[in-house]
Amino acid sequence: MQDQTPAPPPHVDRRRLLLLLGAGAALAGAAGRPSFAQASAFPSHAMRFIVPFPPGSGTDITARLFARSVGDLTGQSVTVENKPGGNGFIGVQTALNPPHDGHTVFIGSNSTLTTNAATFRKLPYDPLADFAPITLLSRGACLVIVPANSPHRTLEQLVADARSRPGKLNYASGSMSYMLYSEWFNEMAKMKTAGINYKGAGEAVNAVMTGEVDFAVVDATGANELARSGRVRALAFTAPKRSIVLPGVPTIGEAGWPDYLAVNWVAAAVSSKTPAAVVEQLGALFAKAAQTEEIQAYYRKQGTELIMSSAAELRRYQTDEIARWKRLMAITGVELQ
DSSP: OGGGSOOOOGGGOHHHHHHHHHHHHHHHHOTTSOOTTTOTTSSOSOEEEEESSOTTSHHHHHHHHHHHHHHHHHSSOEEEEEOOOGGGHHHHHHHHSSOOSSSEEEEEEHIIIIIHHHHOSSOSSOTTTSEEEEEEEEEEEEEEEEETTOSOOSHHHHHHHHHHSTTTSEEEESSHHHHHHHHHHHHHHTOOOEEEEOSSHHHHHHHHHTTSSSEEEEEHHHHHHHHHTTSEEEEEESSSSOOSSOTTSOBTTTTTOTTOOOEEEEEEEEETTSOHHHHHHHHHHHHHHTTSHHHHHHHHHHTOEEOOOOHHHHHHHHHHHHHHHHHHHHHHTOOOO
């Protein structure tokens, strides 16, 4: 199926990454752009960060890091509210409810801000029309993991077993993105496995750890420590280079599938009904928060990219990613939900 694999997505384009990083730096330092310090009226009271997944996911961790930093910078309370379930719809609706004054910020992922637009026949929201982008916060690779006592010690062994017993092995997915990534790997590896859906990445990882499922493609951020401690076994890291956290785990290319480059990302957005000036102020605030040592150190330790794009760059990235997910839907033959 190699000839059907989509062209490398934007996340593997070095030139594009440099543009993203440059845009983030410009956002943080542009003299003509209002900053949170200049906008004394905002935020005027407590803020909420809405996460459409349970605690423990990479999205949730990112939200909590930025909540602490934003709270310290503004002197306002910033709470993280987890609204899991319904393929992210519950969290989305919570974030889109009034008032639209910028004090409620949606911390979403590729699932809610792009994948759902390609996988649902009737989506109750439009990730482009209903949200005003603020910034792409972070982006990282995934891990293919199995239970610690699994007989599969390499990805090749997992694939061989799945091929020999079509439909007998199962995988966990915490969102539509991970389900589609898993089905894409099924297609590339010419194997058939059954998917079991969970409310979020944390539950999917736990299902692997307890042996409820045979494997999963998961956000590396939420599984690194479990893999390091031996509570799950990581078979492959879905990036061109090995993880600095798990250097002993082969890349997906080393494991035999170089075209399978699954990533996850986290972004901030607000209702599109939010005044443009407030959206700008939020962009400047997030850019300033990203410069704090706690956030810088966390992402260095995790080996995850801290992107901090402009709002315009995030919107272009969303558009490109929706097109990519639609191509993957066509390749895998997954039916619209």
